[in-house]
Amino acid sequence: MRKFFRTVFLVDLLKGLRVTFRYQHPKHICTEQYPAQRPRIGERYRGAPRLNTNPETGETLCIACNLCALACPENLIVVGSERNEQTRRKELTTFTYDTSRCMFCGLCEDACPVDALELTQDFEIATYSREGQIWDRQMLEEGPKPTPYEC
Amino acid sequence: MAEATFLDSTELVLNMGPQHPSPHGVRRVILKLDGEKVLGADCVIGYLHRGVEKIGENRTYQQFTPYVDRMDYVAAVSNGLGYCLAVEKLLNIEAPPRAQAVRVILTELNRIASHLVWLGTHALDIGALTPVFYCFREREEVLTVFENYCGARLTTHAFRIGGLQYELYDGFEEQVKAFCDMFLAKVDEYEELLTGNRIWIGRLKGVGILTAEECKAYGVTGPLLRAAGVKWDIRKAQPYSGYDQYEFDIPTGENGDTFDRYKVRLEEMRQSVRIIRQAVDRIPEGPIMGKVPKVIKPPVGEAYVSIEAPKGELGYFVVSDGSPQPYRVRVRPPSFINLQAVDKMVRGGLVADVVAVIGTIDIVLGEVDR
Numbered sequence: 001m002r003k004f005f006r007t008v009f010l011v012d013l014l015k016g017l018r019v020t021f022r023y024q025h026p027k028h029i030c031t032e033q034y035p036a037q038r039p040r041i042g043e044r045y046r047g048a049p050r051l052n053t054n055p056e057t058g059e060t061l062c063i064a065c066n067l068c069a070l071a072c073p074e075n076l077i078v079v080g081s082e083r084n085e086q087t088r089r090k091e092l093t094t095f096t097y098d099t100s101r102c103m104f105c106g107l108c109e110d111a112c113p114v115d116a117l118e119l120t121q122d123f124e125i126a127t128y129s130r131e132g133q134i135w136d137r138q139m140l141e142e143g144p145k146p147t148p149y150e151c
Numbered sequence: 152m153a154e155a156t157f158l159d160s161t162e163l164v165l166n167m168g169p170q171h172p173s174p175h176g177v178r179r180v181i182l183k184l185d186g187e188k189v190l191g192a193d194c195v196i197g198y199l200h201r202g203v204e205k206i207g208e209n210r211t212y213q214q215f216t217p218y219v220d221r222m223d224y225v226a227a228v229s230n231g232l233g234y235c236l237a238v239e240k241l242l243n244i245e246a247p248p249r250a251q252a253v254r255v256i257l258t259e260l261n262r263i264a265s266h267l268v269w270l271g272t273h274a275l276d277i278g279a280l281t282p283v284f285y286c287f288r289e290r291e292e293v294l295t296v297f298e299n300y301c302g303a304r305l306t307t308h309a310f311r312i313g314g315l316q317y318e319l320y321d322g323f324e325e326q327v328k329a330f331c332d333m334f335l336a337k338v339d340e341y342e343e344l345l346t347g348n349r350i351w352i353g354r355l356k357g358v359g360i361l362t363a364e365e366c367k368a369y370g371v372t373g374p375l376l377r378a379a380g381v382k383w384d385i386r387k388a389q390p391y392s393g394y395d396q397y398e399f400d401i402p403t404g405e406n407g408d409t410f411d412r413y414k415v416r417l418e419e420m421r422q423s424v425r426i427i428r429q430a431v432d433r434i435p436e437g438p439i440m441g442k443v444p445k446v447i448k449p450p451v452g453e454a455y456v457s458i459e460a461p462k463g464e465l466g467y468f469v470v471s472d473g474s475p476q477p478y479r480v481r482v483r484p485p486s487f488i489n490l491q492a493v494d495k496m497v498r499g500g501l502v503a504d505v506v507a508v509i510g511t512i513d514i515v516l517g518e519v520d521r
Contacts, residue, residue, distance in 0.1 A: 007349075012347040016344045016348055018343075019344050020281055023285075030288055030291070041298075043320070044301065044302035044317065044320070046302040071213075071214070073210050073214035103217055103221075104303065105216075106302065106308060106316075107213065110316060
């Protein structure tokens with residue numbers, strides 16, 4: 001009898017609907033309005049790579065040791081260096097980073113002994129061409145410049 | 152004598168996929184049908200083959216760690232744990248206790264995330280549109296923990312051989328505890344939405360039955376095996392990463408049908424919360440990285456380690472020839488082996504049940520094809 005009553009009056013379905021209607025209040029909205037509202041990004045987020053420079057002198061921190069290129073599973077980092085005859089030290093000339101093949105595993109960042117190479121919180125690194133995904137030294141030092149969204 | 156027409160034939164061969172929304176990936180099922188009735192099914196896989204095992208032979212041991220995340224991308228942390236444990240066994244080292252506790256917390260969180268994806272999409276396949284939004288909302292909380300901890304949400308690369316790379320961030324314990332407190336009520340909500348629902352019961356009860364003997368014969372593991380009534384969980388049977396310190400139950404079903412698997416997975420999420428609560432309360436102090444050489448060159452030999460991934464028994468077999476690169480990496484993916492039972496499960500059922508059966512196995516095609 002009880003079962004018959006429950007079947008006829010759709011008790012099981014109404015129970016489910018109660019949950020649905022409990023979440024109708026606007027305070028339960030959890031959608032992020034992305035371009036207008038910036039997402040919260042973790043402090044350790046592994047995003048666009050950056051080659052750090054000394055903020056005072058503007059010189060690169062990279063010592064051209066090539067450890068990041070060796071650590072990379074995809075071999076996408078190419079470090080160019082030449083030996084300075086006066087100081088007898090290696091100096092960085094070019095640095096190429098192919099973000100189109102990068103999987104942002106962070107192994108290069110871990111390998112860097114001087115914290116020069118870093119994966120930053122920038123995540124807007126889409127480009128219109130494949131060539132644009134191969135970053136040279138200048139791009140790595142300045143970071144990506146996404147077009148800001150007008151709203 | 153009249154010519155034979157297509158009306159005379161009673162059997163119809165139908166390709167389901169590769170572009171079909173139900174398998175959550177690319178995979179073809181060739182169905183042999185008699186009207187609505189399924190006479191047999193044959194799975195064609197390989198559409199997502201990336202040669203991960205071969206890539207492993209050309210990378211050093213550390214370099215291969217990010218690739219294992221990309222096999223079962225829904226449960227990347229479990230994959231990373233399995234591979235790291237296998238190489239650690241090869242090197243004959245063990246992660247420090249602190250690292251082990253953190254590993255347990257993160258893998259259990261990942262089990263919850265994986266089961267939430269399964270629950271949402273499985274319900275979506277059956278026709279219940281609501282749960283998927285709620286499931287993904289809660290999964291977001293787990294992914295935030297991952298993002299704060301290691302910097303990535305899906306393909307986490309959270310563990311390294313010998314321990315962990317990252318120290319816990321400030322407020323990790325509080326965030327995980329808050330998630331645990333919030334989550335149990337949400338599981339009850341999913342139950343409220345689905346368990347009593349007559350359509351849900353009608354679609355799942357008695358569909359895709361796999362008995363315990365059949366499960367063992369096919370090598371099926373994970374929730375499918377437990378739903379058939381076998382109390383088998385690698386976490387209990389061969390404890391790894393300190394799972395023997397935690398108290399939890401192995402949920403089992405009785406009938407081995409799709410509905411039982413649903414119940415088992417929901418209960419597993421509750422048990423995961425139980426493990427996380429115990430683990431968070433006693434994370435030991437100490438180092439997070441064991442003594443691992445910069446260039447890993449394990450002695451000649453081989454190691455097999457299997458862990459309880461969300462989808463079943465996930466095994467890693469690593470062979471070393473003494474060089475910095477593995478000689479062979481073989482993965483025993485749970486989805487691939489569970490998928491073999493599809494034919495057995497759908498035979499004699501209806502076409503609509505095929506979708507339910509594929510959903511209940513919880514396959515990830517990245518893992519099936521590797």
